[in-house]
Amino acid sequence: xxxxxxxxxxxxxxxxxxxxxxxxxxxxxxxxxxxxxxxxxxxxxxxxxxxxxxxxxxxxxxxxxxxxxxxxxxxxxxxxxxxxxxxxx
Numbered sequence: 001x002x003x004x005x006x007x008x009x010x011x012x013x014x015x016x017x018x019x020x021x022x023x024x025x026x027x028x029x030x031x032x033x034x035x036x037x038x039x040x041x042x043x044x045x046x047x048x049x050x051x052x053x054x055x056x057x058x059x060x061x062x063x064x065x066x067x068x069x070x071x072x073x074x075x076x077x078x079x080x081x082x083x084x085x086x087x088x089x
Contacts, residue, residue: 015039015065020078022058024066026050028073036063050074 015034024033033056036045050056058064066074 013065015041015063017061017063018058018078019060020080021060022064023077023079024050024056024058025075025077026052026054026072027075028052029070031072031074032067032069034065034067039063 015036029052031050032047033050034041034045034047035056035058036042048056068074
C-alpha cells in the first residue's frame with residue numbers, strides 16, 4: 001500500500017495508528033511528524049521535522065501524525081506481513 005502526500009494542505013490524517021508497518025520517506029521540503037505510544041499526546045512523544053532524504057519506520061500500532069506547514073512531498077509505504085523490518089530492506 002502506498003500513499004503520496006503533495007502540498008501544504010494534502011489532507012494529512014489526524015493522530016492515528018496503522019495496522020501495518022509504515023515507511024515514510026521525505027522527498028521535498030520539510031514535514032513535522034509526531035510519534036507517540038498512546039492515542040492522546042504526551043510529553044514522551046517524539047517530535048521531529050523530517051527533511052529531504054530522511055526516512056522513518058513506524059511499526060504497526062505506533063501512533064503518529066504528520067503536519068505539513070509548507071508545500072512538500074512525502075512517500076508512505078505500508079507493508080503487511082512479517083513484523084521484521086529487515087525483511088523489507
